[in-house]
Amino acid sequence: MDAYDIFKKISKGAKFKTKQRPIIKPLENDITIKSEPIEIQHTVLTHTTCSDSNNISTILEDQKNDFVLLNSFAEAGKIISGKKRKKDIEQQLSSMDETKQKKMREEKANRYRNENSISVVGRHVPEPIKSFQELSSSVDSVLLANLAKCGYTEPTPIQKQAIPAMLEDRQILACAPTGSGKTVAFLLPLLQHLQGPQSSGFRALIICPTRELAKQIQQECIRLSDGRNLKIHILSKINKAITQYDPKKSNGKYDILVTTPNRLCFLLNQDPPAINLNSVEWLIIDEADKLFEESVRSFRNQLQQILKACCLHKRRVAMFSATCTPIVSKWCVHNMKGLIRVTVGLRNAVTDTVEQELKFVGNEEGKLLAIRDLIRRGVNPPVLVFVQSKERAQQLFTELIYDGINVDAIHSDRTQLQRDNTIRSFREGKIWILICTELIARGVDFKGINLIVNYDFPPSSISYVHRIGRAGRAGRRGKAITFFTVDDTVNLRNIAHILQQSGQQVPEFMLRIKKRSKKERKRLLTSALKRDDITTTPVYELMKRRRWKRRTDKTIQRENNVNQNGYINKM
Numbered sequence: 001m002d003a004y005d006i007f008k009k010i011s012k013g014a015k016f017k018t019k020q021r022p023i024i025k026p027l028e029n030d031i032t033i034k035s036e037p038i039e040i041q042h043t044v045l046t047h048t049t050c051s052d053s054n055n056i057s058t059i060l061e062d063q064k065n066d067f068v069l070l071n072s073f074a075e076a077g078k079i080i081s082g083k084k085r086k087k088d089i090e091q092q093l094s095s096m097d098e099t100k101q102k103k104m105r106e107e108k109a110n111r112y113r114n115e116n117s118i119s120v121v122g123r124h125v126p127e128p129i130k131s132f133q134e135l136s137s138s139v140d141s142v143l144l145a146n147l148a149k150c151g152y153t154e155p156t157p158i159q160k161q162a163i164p165a166m167l168e169d170r171q172i173l174a175c176a177p178t179g180s181g182k183t184v185a186f187l188l189p190l191l192q193h194l195q196g197p198q199s200s201g202f203r204a205l206i207i208c209p210t211r212e213l214a215k216q217i218q219q220e221c222i223r224l225s226d227g228r229n230l231k232i233h234i235l236s237k238i239n240k241a242i243t244q245y246d247p248k249k250s251n252g253k254y255d256i257l258v259t260t261p262n263r264l265c266f267l268l269n270q271d272p273p274a275i276n277l278n279s280v281e282w283l284i285i286d287e288a289d290k291l292f293e294e295s296v297r298s299f300r301n302q303l304q305q306i307l308k309a310c311c312l313h314k315r316r317v318a319m320f321s322a323t324c325t326p327i328v329s330k331w332c333v334h335n336m337k338g339l340i341r342v343t344v345g346l347r348n349a350v351t352d353t354v355e356q357e358l359k360f361v362g363n364e365e366g367k368l369l370a371i372r373d374l375i376r377r378g379v380n381p382p383v384l385v386f387v388q389s390k391e392r393a394q395q396l397f398t399e400l401i402y403d404g405i406n407v408d409a410i411h412s413d414r415t416q417l418q419r420d421n422t423i424r425s426f427r428e429g430k431i432w433i434l435i436c437t438e439l440i441a442r443g444v445d446f447k448g449i450n451l452i453v454n455y456d457f458p459p460s461s462i463s464y465v466h467r468i469g470r471a472g473r474a475g476r477r478g479k480a481i482t483f484f485t486v487d488d489t490v491n492l493r494n495i496a497h498i499l500q501q502s503g504q505q506v507p508e509f510m511l512r513i514k515k516r517s518k519k520e521r522k523r524l525l526t527s528a529l530k531r532d533d534i535t536t537t538p539v540y541e542l543m544k545r546r547r548w549k550r551r552t553d554k555t556i557q558r559e560n561n562v563n564q565n566g567y568i569n570k571m
């Protein structure tokens with residue numbers, strides 16, 4: 001009789017979970033199951049001893065050795081099972097601890113996000129950082145030293161969340177107020193990813209809507225990457241670029257390219273393409289919603305073309321802006337895997353460091369009187385004045401320059417050199433009042449702008465947010481005055497709501513203005529409101545000047561024709 005037969009006899013009537021041999025089989029596979037029959041066996045044995053002692057004593061006599069074996073099995077089972085159970089419990093406790101700890105960490109991170117008005121959407125979003133020192137293990141000390149050199153001691157809310165997300169290689173759509181440091185938020189992780197210079201061609205591509213902004217980003221990039229020897233380029237002269245970046249001729253010693261989409265697509269459209277983007281690992285789109293605007297319809301096609309050209313499989317995309325439209329979010333959700341959406345503050349809200357005022361000025365004439373009055377009472381330069389078109393910028397400039405004011409104008413009709421010089425002079429304090437169009441409403445960072453004057457009412461609330469966002473940057477305070485006439489009621493309601501949202505006093509009637517139809521608002525965006533010229537010159541004088549100009553133009557044309565035909569010029 002072997003141990004199995006003894007077990008069978010004494011365990012008669014007992015139920016087992018397994019039909020297999022209870023001692024041997026469970027021992028091989030599952031210690032916990034194995035321990036049960038042995039314990040049951042003990043119980044049965046005790047019980048049987050009472051009822052049939054003879055029988056059992058015979059068994060004990062005959063199978064002494066088997067029992068020793070059986071007991072040792074039981075003991076071993078008990079010990080192993082105890083150890084295992086303890087281990088299991090420990091494991092369970094530690095995993096419970098881990099989950100609890102993870103939950104606690106998440107709660108803590110969420111509390112910290114709330115304190116900083118950061119909201120996130122996405123899976124496994126990395127925790128926000130509290131200080132730049134926390135990055136010492138993940139970011140090169142050279143880069144951290146450069147941050148300190150720039151005077152950035154503490155990260156801004158968008159930097160707290162966007163930097164760790166991008167450092168973990170996550171694609172991101174970030175929306176944070178104007179002047180809140182979005183440029184550093186994408187440049188720092190980007191520079192960390194790129195490490196030192198290489199000769200494989202551009203590895204990062206930054207796209208933004210204007211050349212002015214591109215230049216500013218390039219300069220910030222150079223400052224932050226000091227000591228890394230990275231080659232940071234901007235696409236400016238297109239003819240030079242065609243030969244400079246020609247894939248056949250260039251040595252590929254470029255790392256970062258900052259550009260507007262038009263210029264880049266011009267190069268990509270050459271046959272064969274005049275630039276190679278095969279090595280691009282990171283594509284950053286700044287002022288993303290501007291590039292997705294309906295009026296810039298072609299950008300979405302351009303983006304497709306750019307994405308196609310950036311064909312590296314591990315290519316990542318990051319989008320940043322102060323305002324975000326549903327079309328951008330939708331695009332990102334559909335095209336960016338593992339996307340994290342970060343929003344700081346309320347979406348599309350103005351920065352709370354700007355004091356806002358809406359001023360009714362009657363009509364166009366009233367505007368000119370109002371700005372003169374403002375200057376007469378005293379303003380604190382530098383001041384930015386926004387108008388709706390380049391013609392109006394020129395008209396206002398002509399009016400103010402004759403008042404002996406230190407003023408200049410910037411718009412798309414001026415040459416690249418003129419634009420660069422104007423911006424430089426304004427930054428250096430040589431120009432006190434700068435008249436501008438939407439050209440520099442986005443992204444351009446002038447330090448310490450004290451006053452923004454919306455001479456012409458902004459065409460949309462998004463435009464308003466960006467325009468007044470040129471003041472009150474990096475925690476500084478500023479003021480924005482917006483003139484409006486009866487013609488501007490179309491958008492007045494929207495802007496009034498923005499003011500109210502940011503805690504400013506707004507007259508009740510403005511909030512109650514009837515909401516304009518989507519069609520009407522769209523029309524305003526695509527074709528600007530017709531306004532009278534900015535001038536104090538009487539109408540008859542203007543007519544005279546126009547007639548005279550027409551006559552001179554005709555004379556010049558006639559003379560040109562004469563010259564082309566080989567006749568002697570009479571003048």
Ligand SMILES: Nc1ncnc2c1ncn2[C@@H]1O[C@H](COP(=O)(O)OP(=O)(O)OP(=O)(O)O)[C@@H](O)[C@H]1O
Nearest residue numbers: 152154155156178179180181182183322443445474
């Ligand atoms: N951590 C920081 N501490 C202090 N200043 C900072 C910090 N990060 C950035 N800045 C400064 O804040 C200013 C605004 O930064 P930036 O131009 O990146 O703003 P932005 O969020 O991109 O604004 P916009 O939406 O108008 O483009 C800059 O002058 C920059 O030098």
